[in-house]
Amino acid sequence: MGRLEELILGNSRRGMDRLADLLPADFCAQAGRYVLSWPRGRVLLVTGFYVDGRGETDGPPGTRLLFDALVKLGFSPMVVTDPFCEAYFRMSGLPCAVFERTAGERELRDLLASEQPVGLIAVERCGRTADGRYVNAKGRDIRDTMAPLDELFLSFDGPTVGIGDGGNEIGMGNLADAVARRLGRVPCAVRAGRLVIATVSNWGALGLCGALGQLPTESDLLAAYRLCTEAGLIDGITGESALSEDGFPLAYVLKLRNDLEARI
Numbered sequence: 001m002g003r004l005e006e007l008i009l010g011n012s013r014r015g016m017d018r019l020a021d022l023l024p025a026d027f028c029a030q031a032g033r034y035v036l037s038w039p040r041g042r043v044l045l046v047t048g049f050y051v052d053g054r055g056e057t058d059g060p061p062g063t064r065l066l067f068d069a070l071v072k073l074g075f076s077p078m079v080v081t082d083p084f085c086e087a088y089f090r091m092s093g094l095p096c097a098v099f100e101r102t103a104g105e106r107e108l109r110d111l112l113a114s115e116q117p118v119g120l121i122a123v124e125r126c127g128r129t130a131d132g133r134y135v136n137a138k139g140r141d142i143r144d145t146m147a148p149l150d151e152l153f154l155s156f157d158g159p160t161v162g163i164g165d166g167g168n169e170i171g172m173g174n175l176a177d178a179v180a181r182r183l184g185r186v187p188c189a190v191r192a193g194r195l196v197i198a199t200v201s202n203w204g205a206l207g208l209c210g211a212l213g214q215l216p217t218e219s220d221l222l223a224a225y226r227l228c229t230e231a232g233l234i235d236g237i238t239g240e241s242a243l244s245e246d247g248f249p250l251a252y253v254l255k256l257r258n259d260l261e262a263r264i
Contacts, residue, residue: 001020001025001026002025002026002027002028002029003263003264004026004028004029004207004210004211004260004263004264005020005025005026005027005028005029005207007203007207007256007259007260007263008028008196008198008199008203008204008206008207008256009197009198009199010199010256011199011248011252012199013199013246013247014137014165014166014167014183014199015182015183016165016166016197016198016199017199018182018183019175019178019179019182019183019197020197022175022178023175023195023197027194027195027196027197028196028204028207028208028210028211029211030194031161031194031195031196031208031211032208032210032211032212032213033211034159034161034193034194035070035119035121035159035161035208035212036073036212038075038118038119038159039118040073040074040075040076040118041075041076041116041117041118042075042076042077042078042115042116042117042118043070043075043076043077043078043117043118043119043120043121044077044078044079044080044097044111044115044117044119044120044121044152045063045066045067045070045077045078045079045080045121045122045123046079046080046081046120046121046122046123046125046149046152046153046170047059047060047062047063047079047080047081047085047122047123047124047125048060048081048082048084048085048124048125048146048149049124049125049126049236050082050084050126050136050142050145050146051136051234051236051239052234052239053084054084054232054233054234054241055082055084055085055088055231055232055233055234056124056233056234056235056236057202057225057228057233057234057235057236057244057245058124058165058200058201058202058236058245058246059085059123059124059125059201059202060081060085060088060089060228060231060233061202061221061224061225061227061228061245062123062124062163062201062202062203062204062205062206062224063079063123063205064088064089064092064094064224064227065205065206065209065216065220065221065224066121066123066205066208066209067079067094068214068216068220069208069209069212069214069216070212072214073212073214075118077094077095078094078095078096078097078115079094079095079096079097080096080097080098080099080111080149080152081096081097081098081099081149082098082099082100082101082146082147082149083098083100085231085233086098087231087232088227088228088231088233091227091230091231092224092227097111099147099149100147101144101145101146101147102147103147103148105148105151105155108148108149108151108152108155109151109155111152112152112155112156117156117158118158118159119158119159119160119161120152120153120156120158120159120160120161121160121161121162121163121208122150122153122160122161122162122163122164122169122170122171122192123163123201123202123204123205124163124164124165124169124201124202125149125150125169125170126142126146126150126168126169126170126188127150127153127162127168127169127170127171127172127173127188127189127190128143128148128150128188128189128190129168129186129187129188129189130176130187130189133186134146134168135168135186136168137166137168137236139185139186150170150188150190153170153190153191153192154190159193159194160192160193160194161192161193161194161195161196161208162174162190162191162192162194162195162196163195163196163197163198163201163204163205163208164188164195164196164197164198164201164204165197165198165199165200165201165203165204165246166185167179167183167185167186167187167188168185168186168187168188169188169201170188170190170192171188171190171191171192171194171195171196172187172188172190172195172197173187173188173189173190173191173192174191174192174195175187175195175197176188176189196208199246200245200246200248200253202245202253203253203256206221206253206256206257206260207260210260210261210264213264215257215260215261215264216257218254218257218258221253221254221257222250222254225243225250225253226243228241228243229241229242229243235247
C-alpha cells in the first residue's frame with residue numbers, strides 16, 4: 001500500500017484492509033488526482049448515516065474538512081444530507097440541501113439539473129443493495145429512515161468518488177462481490193468512479209484532503225469534530241454523544257492527521 005493508504009487503513013476493525021489488494025496500492029492518492037482533474041465548479045458532498053434515531057459522528061466532520069479543502073482549490077461545494085445531520089451543517093454555515101426520507105427520484109434529479117455539478121463525493125453514505133434495501137452494520141434494513149440520496153450517483157453522468165468503511169456505503173459497489181465473499185456482508189451495489197476505503201470513513205476523507213494537498217490544521221480538525229456533540233450526533237459504535245467515531249477517541253484522529261502530514 002501507499003503511504004496515505006497504509007495510515008487510513010490502520011487499526012482496521014471491520015476488514016477493509018482485507019479488500020486493499022483489490023484496489024490500486026495508491027487508491028487514495030489516485031482519487032486525489034482524479035478530483036484535481038475536474039473542472040472547477042459545483043461539487044455535491046453526500047453524507048449522513050442514521051443510527052438509532054440520530055445522525056452518526058462518522059461522515060459529517062470528514063465532509064466539512066473536504067468542503068474546506070475543495071473551496072481552497074477553487075471548487076464550489078454543497079452538502080447533501082438528511083434532516084438528522086442537518087443541524088451539524090447549518091451550525092457550520094455550509095450550503096446544504098436536505099432531503100426527507102420520502103424524497104423521490106425526481107426531486108434528486110432536479111437537484112442535479114439545477115446545480116449542474118462537476119462531480120459527486122460520498123462520505124459514509126449508505127447505498128442500496130442489489131435488491132433495493134439500505135442495510136446498517138448489523139444487516140438491518142433501514143430504508144424507512146433514510147432519503148435515497150444514492151439516486152444522485154445512479155443518475156449522474158459524471159465523475160464520482162465514494163468513501164466507505166464497512167461495505168454498505170456508496171462506492172462499495174465497486175467491490176461488491178468481495179464484500180460478500182471475504183467479509184460476509186450484504187454489499188452496497190452503487191458504484192463510484194473512484195473508491196477510497198478506510199478504517200473509519202472520516203479517515204478516508206482526511207486522507208483525500210491530504211491527497212488534494214489540503215490537509216487541515218489541528219485547530220480546523222478540532223473545530224469540525226467538536227461541533228458533532230453540539231449538533232447531537234452520536235458515535236455509531238458506542239451510541240454516545242461524545243468526541244469519538246466508530247469507537248475511536250478524538251486523540252486517534254489527531255495523531256492520524258499528524259502522521260499524514262509527516263508522510264505527505
